[in-house]
Amino acid sequence: MEKVIVIGGGAAGMMTAITAARHGLDVTLVEKNEKLGKKLFITGKGRCNVTNAGDEEDIRNSICSNEKFMYSSLATFSNYDMLGFLDELGLRIKVERGNRVFPESDHSSDVIRVLEHELKNLGVNIMLNTQVLEILCDGMGDKQEDYSRRISGVKIKHINNDKIELIHTSRVVVATGGISYPQTGSTGDGFKWAKELGHTVTTLLPGLVPIQVKEDFIPRLMGLSLKNVEISIFDNNKKIHSDFGEMLFTHFGVSGPIILSASSKVGERLKDKELDLYIDLKPALTKEQLDERILRDFDELKNKAFKNSLDKLLPKKIIPIVIEMTGINPNTKVNEIRKEQRAMLVDCLKNFHLTLTNLRGFNEAIITRGGINCKEVNPKTLESKKVLGLYFAGEVMDVDALTGGFNLQMAWSMGYACGSHMLSE
Ligand SMILES: Cc1cc2nc3c(=O)[nH]c(=O)nc-3n(C[C@H](O)[C@H](O)[C@H](O)COP(=O)(O)OP(=O)(O)OC[C@H]3O[C@@H](n4cnc5c(N)ncnc54)[C@H](O)[C@@H]3O)c2cc1C
Numbered sequence: 001m002e003k004v005i006v007i008g009g010g011a012a013g014m015m016t017a018i019t020a021a022r023h024g025l026d027v028t029l030v031e032k033n034e035k036l037g038k039k040l041f042i043t044g045k046g047r048c049n050v051t052n053a054g055d056e057e058d059i060r061n062s063i064c065s066n067e068k069f070m071y072s073s074l075a076t077f078s079n080y081d082m083l084g085f086l087d088e089l090g091l092r093i094k095v096e097r098g099n100r101v102f103p104e105s106d107h108s109s110d111v112i113r114v115l116e117h118e119l120k121n122l123g124v125n126i127m128l129n130t131q132v133l134e135i136l137c138d139g140m141g142d143k144q145e146d147y148s149r150r151i152s153g154v155k156i157k158h159i160n161n162d163k164i165e166l167i168h169t170s171r172v173v174v175a176t177g178g179i180s181y182p183q184t185g186s187t188g189d190g191f192k193w194a195k196e197l198g199h200t201v202t203t204l205l206p207g208l209v210p211i212q213v214k215e216d217f218i219p220r221l222m223g224l225s226l227k228n229v230e231i232s233i234f235d236n237n238k239k240i241h242s243d244f245g246e247m248l249f250t251h252f253g254v255s256g257p258i259i260l261s262a263s264s265k266v267g268e269r270l271k272d273k274e275l276d277l278y279i280d281l282k283p284a285l286t287k288e289q290l291d292e293r294i295l296r297d298f299d300e301l302k303n304k305a306f307k308n309s310l311d312k313l314l315p316k317k318i319i320p321i322v323i324e325m326t327g328i329n330p331n332t333k334v335n336e337i338r339k340e341q342r343a344m345l346v347d348c349l350k351n352f353h354l355t356l357t358n359l360r361g362f363n364e365a366i367i368t369r370g371g372i373n374c375k376e377v378n379p380k381t382l383e384s385k386k387v388l389g390l391y392f393a394g395e396v397m398d399v400d401a402l403t404g405g406f407n408l409q410m411a412w413s414m415g416y417a418c419g420s421h422m423l424s425e
Pocket residue numbers: 007008009010011012013030031032033037038039040042043044045048049050051130131132133175176177178180181184185186187188189190365366367393394395396404405406407408409411
C-alpha cells in the first residue's frame with residue numbers, strides 16, 4: 001500500500017490524513033505535541049468557528065491573499081461539503097450571526113474528538129510527541145530543475161526519549177501551520193524545510209491581529225467596546241479601507257472584529273508608515289441630524305456643565321477624551337456652547353481620530369499572512385512543483401482569510417484536496 005507521512009496534527013493535517021486513508025493510503029500522522037489539534041482547541045474562543053455556511057461568493061470575498069489558488073480545493077471540498085462531513089461524523093452544529101458555524105455543544109474539543117475518532121477508525125497511525133526534524137529527498141544535486149528531486153523520507157525525534165529515527169516514504173505532506181500562537185506548536189518548521197528544498201516563502205506578517213495606537217490617552221479607554229461604529233483608514237489622506245461593526249480598546253490600541261479584519265487588509269502598509277484611523281461613533285446620523293440631536297439634549301440639560309451632558313450620547317469612558325478633543329472647557333454650561341463649538345463636537349464624534357502605528361506580534365495574531373509561494377504549488381493537488389512527492393496544506397501556504405470560519409475552511413479544503421488527489425497523480 002502507498003505510504004504517506006502527514007506532518008502536523010492540526011486542522012489541515014487531520015483532514016489530509018482522513019482523506020488519504022479513505023482513499024486507501026497507508027497514513028502516518030506525526031504531531032510534536034502530546035495531543036492533536038492544540039490550536040483547533042483554542043479557536044473561536046474555545047467554541048471553534050469550524051466553517052462558514054455562506055455561499056460561494058461569501059467564501060471567495062473572505063479570502064485576503066491568493067484567492068485564485070484556493071478555487072480548486074474549494075471546488076473539490078466546499079464549506080457545504082464540510083457541513084456534510086461533520087454530519088457524517090455525528091457532530092451536531094449550529095449556525096450563528098454571519099453564517100458562522102459552531103458545534104452545537106460550543107466545545108471545540110468535540111470537533112477534535114470526532115476527527116480523532118475517524119482517524120483511529122481508518123487505522124491512521126498517529127505518532128504524538130514526535131517531532132519531524134528534517135524532510136529527506138533524493139537527487140539533491142540540482143536545486144533549480146523542477147522535479148530533479150523526490151521525497152525519500154523524514155527524520156523524526158521521539159520527544160519523550162530523544163530517540164531519532166528515519167522513516168522512508170515517497171510522499172510527505174507539510175501541514176505545520178504558520179508562526180502565530182507558537183505555543184500551540186506552529187513554530188514555522190514548514191517554512192524552514194520548504195526553503196531548504198528550494199521553495200520561496202513570501203514575507204510573513206501577523207494577520208487578524210490587534211493594532212497599536214500612538215495617542216497617549218489609549219490606556220484610559222482600555223476595555224471599552226464600541227458596537228455599530230464605522231471605521232475608515234487613510235494612508236496620506238487616501239481612504240484605503242472602511243468597515244462597520246464592533247471594535248474594542250486595549251491598553252495599547254485597538255482590537256475587535258473590524259480592527260482584526262483591517263489588520264489583514266492594511267497591515268502591510270504599517271511596516272513603514274503610520275496610518276490614520278477615523279471612527280464614526282454615530283454612523284446612523286448625518287452631521288446635521290447629530291447636531292440636532294445634541295441641541296435637543298442641550299435644551300433638556302440647559303444649566304448642566306458640558307462634561308455632564310454627553311451621558312446619553314456616548315459611553316462613559318470616552319466622554320472625557322471627546323471633551324478634551326473638542327477643546328471646549330468641560331465646565332462650560334451647555335446653553336453657553338456656541339454653534340461652532342457644537343460643530344467641533346459633531347466633527348469629533350463623526351471622525352474620532354487615532355494614529356495606527358504598527359501591528360501587534362505573532363503571539364497575538366490569529367493567523368500568519370504569507371507562506372509557501374502559491375506559484376510553486378499545484379492548486380489542484382497541493383503538490384510541490386519543485387520536489388516530487390512533497391505536498392503542502394493549510395496555513396503554511398500563502399493564503400489567509402477574514403474571521404468567520406474561513407481560515408479553517410481553507411485548511412479543510414486544502415487537506416481534502418491533497419488527501420484525495422495523491423493516488424491519482
Ligand atoms: C486564537 C485563535 C483563534 C482562531 N479561531 C478561528 C476560528 O474560530 N475559525 C477559523 O476558521 N480559524 C480560526 N483560527 C485560525 C485557525 O486556527 C488556523 O488557520 C488553522 O488552525 C490552521 O490549521 P493548520 O492545520 O494549517 O495549522 P495548525 O493548526 O497550526 O497545525 C499545525 C500543527 O503542526 C504541528 N507541527 C509543527 N511543526 C511540527 C514538527 N516539526 N513536527 C511535528 N509536528 C509539527 C503543530 O504542533 C501543530 O499541531 C484561529 C487561530 C487562533 C490562533
